[in-house]
Amino acid sequence: MDNVPIITVDGPSGAGKGTLSASLARTYGWHFLDSGAIYRVLAVAALHHGIELSDQAGLSPLASGLDVTFQSDAEKIRIVLEGEDVTDDIRNEVVGNAASKVAAIPLVREALLRRQRSFAESPGLVADGRDMGTVVFPNAMAKIYLTASPESRAERRYKELKAKGHDVKISRLLEDIKVRDARDAGRVTAPLRPAEDAYELDSTGLSIAQVFEKAKEFIDNKLFS
Numbered sequence: 001m002d003n004v005p006i007i008t009v010d011g012p013s014g015a016g017k018g019t020l021s022a023s024l025a026r027t028y029g030w031h032f033l034d035s036g037a038i039y040r041v042l043a044v045a046a047l048h049h050g051i052e053l054s055d056q057a058g059l060s061p062l063a064s065g066l067d068v069t070f071q072s073d074a075e076k077i078r079i080v081l082e083g084e085d086v087t088d089d090i091r092n093e094v095v096g097n098a099a100s101k102v103a104a105i106p107l108v109r110e111a112l113l114r115r116q117r118s119f120a121e122s123p124g125l126v127a128d129g130r131d132m133g134t135v136v137f138p139n140a141m142a143k144i145y146l147t148a149s150p151e152s153r154a155e156r157r158y159k160e161l162k163a164k165g166h167d168v169k170i171s172r173l174l175e176d177i178k179v180r181d182a183r184d185a186g187r188v189t190a191p192l193r194p195a196e197d198a199y200e201l202d203s204t205g206l207s208i209a210q211v212f213e214k215a216k217e218f219i220d221n222k223l224f225s
């Protein structure tokens with residue numbers, strides 16, 4: 001892992017980390033780690049197995065032995081939990097909230113560390129999450145901390161869910177985002193915060209293309225100049 005170049009993209013929910021990270025991974029031809037998906041899958045596994053989201057003793061072994069695979073095809077990465085395709089099922093606010101509860105448990109985070117680090121393979125990795133630059137890959141070569149105002153994040157999520165036909169209220173989404181931000185930033189282990197050496201990029205009012213250009217300029221200066 002030490003010789004593999006790594007770019008980390010951390011930040012709060014809905015800031016556009018996944019969108020940016022996937023584009024960067026495509027552009028450089030590198031691997032992509034969506035670490036939030038692992039916490040989401042763990043939350044779904046806990047629900048399947050009837051384990052409470054606060055049950056440390058039950059969640060820790062579940063996290064260590066989590067039977068999940070990420071299968072890339074030409075179009076997207078499919079996520080398979082215990083033989084079942086859960087790619088779409090994990091992408092809702094209920095699972096996002098459940099994920100942030102299990103992610104607040106220190107033993108769970110420890111149990112998932114090695115699995116996340118195993119994604120660091122040649123020719124490089126773009127890692128998206130909350131603690132990629134601070135805890136999981138502290139020696140990453142380029143670290144980005146991507147933010148946006150809670151209001152613009154709620155609006156983006158609203159548009160995304162509406163386009164998928166979901167019946168959602170923007171006020172509810174904004175409330176969920178604020179609760180999740182507070183839980184992610186307030187936890188004891190690996191709280192959401194920028195790494196000291198991160199480039200802080202506020203995407204409020206910026207298009208997806210503008211965010212990509214700024215991020216790429218930063219990375220190219222750091223890694224390739």
Ligand SMILES: Nc1ncnc2c1ncn2[C@@H]1O[C@H](COP(=O)(O)OP(=O)(O)OP(=O)(O)O)[C@@H](O)[C@H]1O
Nearest residue numbers: 013014015016017018019156160203206207208211
């Ligand atoms: N700069 C932007 N302007 C407008 N919409 C954006 C921008 N960046 C991302 N989006 C849209 O916002 C939504 C959330 O983006 P994305 O899923 O990448 O965020 P995220 O930070 O990975 O969220 P989470 O942490 O909850 O997984 C998506 O619908 C995406 O298309």
Ligand SMILES: Nc1ccn([C@@H]2O[C@H](COP(=O)(O)O)[C@@H](O)[C@H]2O)c(=O)n1
Nearest residue numbers: 035036037039099100103129130131184
């Ligand atoms: N490195 C990470 C990534 C995610 N989490 C927690 O999982 C929740 C869901 O993440 P998404 O990025 O898919 O929205 C998130 O709210 C975090 O609580 C984490 O702790 N560390």
